[in-house]
Amino acid sequence: MNRKSMLDVSSYKPEFNPDKLRLARERRGLTKEGLAELCGVSRRAVSDWESGRVEAPPVEKIGQVLDFPAAFFFGDSIDEVAESAVSFRALSSMSVRQANRVLAHASLMRTFSSWIDVRYATPAVDLPSIEELTASITNLEPSPVEAAESMRAMWGLGARPIKDLLALLESKGVRVFGLPGHDREVDAFSFWHEDLPLIFLNTTKSAERLRFDLAHELGHLCMHRDINTNRNRQFELDANSFASAFLMPTAGLLPQLVGRPTLENVMRLKKYWLVSATAMVRRLNQLGRLSDWQYRSWMVSLSEKGFRSNEPDGIQPEQSSLLKQILGLAREDGWSVDRIAKDLGFSRQDLTEALMGLTVLPVTSSTRGSSAGTIEPPPGKPTLYRVK
Numbered sequence: 001m002n003r004k005s006m007l008d009v010s011s012y013k014p015e016f017n018p019d020k021l022r023l024a025r026e027r028r029g030l031t032k033e034g035l036a037e038l039c040g041v042s043r044r045a046v047s048d049w050e051s052g053r054v055e056a057p058p059v060e061k062i063g064q065v066l067d068f069p070a071a072f073f074f075g076d077s078i079d080e081v082a083e084s085a086v087s088f089r090a091l092s093s094m095s096v097r098q099a100n101r102v103l104a105h106a107s108l109m110r111t112f113s114s115w116i117d118v119r120y121a122t123p124a125v126d127l128p129s130i131e132e133l134t135a136s137i138t139n140l141e142p143s144p145v146e147a148a149e150s151m152r153a154m155w156g157l158g159a160r161p162i163k164d165l166l167a168l169l170e171s172k173g174v175r176v177f178g179l180p181g182h183d184r185e186v187d188a189f190s191f192w193h194e195d196l197p198l199i200f201l202n203t204t205k206s207a208e209r210l211r212f213d214l215a216h217e218l219g220h221l222c223m224h225r226d227i228n229t230n231r232n233r234q235f236e237l238d239a240n241s242f243a244s245a246f247l248m249p250t251a252g253l254l255p256q257l258v259g260r261p262t263l264e265n266v267m268r269l270k271k272y273w274l275v276s277a278t279a280m281v282r283r284l285n286q287l288g289r290l291s292d293w294q295y296r297s298w299m300v301s302l303s304e305k306g307f308r309s310n311e312p313d314g315i316q317p318e319q320s321s322l323l324k325q326i327l328g329l330a331r332e333d334g335w336s337v338d339r340i341a342k343d344l345g346f347s348r349q350d351l352t353e354a355l356m357g358l359t360v361l362p363v364t365s366s367t368r369g370s371s372a373g374t375i376e377p378p379p380g381k382p383t384l385y386r387v388k
Helices: 018-027 032-039 043-051 059-066 096-119 144-154 165-171 181-186 207-223 233-247 250-256 263-273 277-286 292-304 321-332 337-344 348-354
Strands: 175-178 188-193 196-201 384-386
Touching: 018 043, 018 059, 018 096, 032 043, 032 059, 096 181, 096 188, 096 196, 096 337, 096 348, 144 207, 144 233, 144 250, 165 175, 165 207, 165 321, 175 348, 188 207, 196 207, 207 233, 233 277, 250 263, 263 277, 263 292, 277 292, 337 348
Parallel strands: 175 196
Antiparallel strands: 188 196
């Protein structure tokens, strides 16, 4: 299959771009003073670099300090992600520096997403809007639970557990990336960039909590598109309600609740529905099968047993089928992770941390020029094609 032809840019000489210097500094969580100290210059010098008053700052030195290739600081600006576009769970507790660092990471990964789209045809976006989800609901103000039930119906999920939520979302056109270690206190967030939905996850959590985070962010993407949800707790509560109903639908869960619920029942049900024990207890309370007193008592008991910070006897984490296929095809085309990062102007670490632990082996001559057009994923996984 033919690769996409590239333009001849041999005569193009990019200029230093001060916006990309600022973005790189923010990605590393540094103030101007911090960068100045590491570079051995004054704060005024850094301000001059970032304002464009200096045409040729010492990019090699800056690149070493910030762990960015010097080439990153040249060429067109990166289309940056605005804070107002992102659904942060605890923006009020985040410092400006922390928010900027995470937004810079999201901007870099959005650029990587564009790199993917130039080379590979990925699943089309198929996320219904809140208007589409609630079109058949007669209530004047449809609830998040009704929206979740409507989405399950539109996607033909029935009332059964979703075996691989990450694969499902990727098959619907959602891009999912991981958060670097020092950004994981942000937890998870999502946003739309033009018509592309993206989710970022703290991949150190238990598999059950990652699934809930995915469903939570799916709720934001569908219910709160074009709405600034930051600093509004009700939006977070709505996304939680959506996630609970999406993962544990009433029609499937209620028939399993025979007699008085017990913690033993919770352990059985949470394994069946692939959720955390605390999420199951919360859902039983929402459905009126646990009193508020029982709910609080059981949550204390689960916390004492370690279920608030971990998930004993948990399930295996879901892996990104889409990214695995992309890296597999890229490897056949001669693109190692190092080469992709260099092409983007990123450090290797910036890219690998976002790939949720997936890696690509060094390219060998036998892999170059492969004629394979697709990599067939397991049943139910998104299928990926090269762009002709």
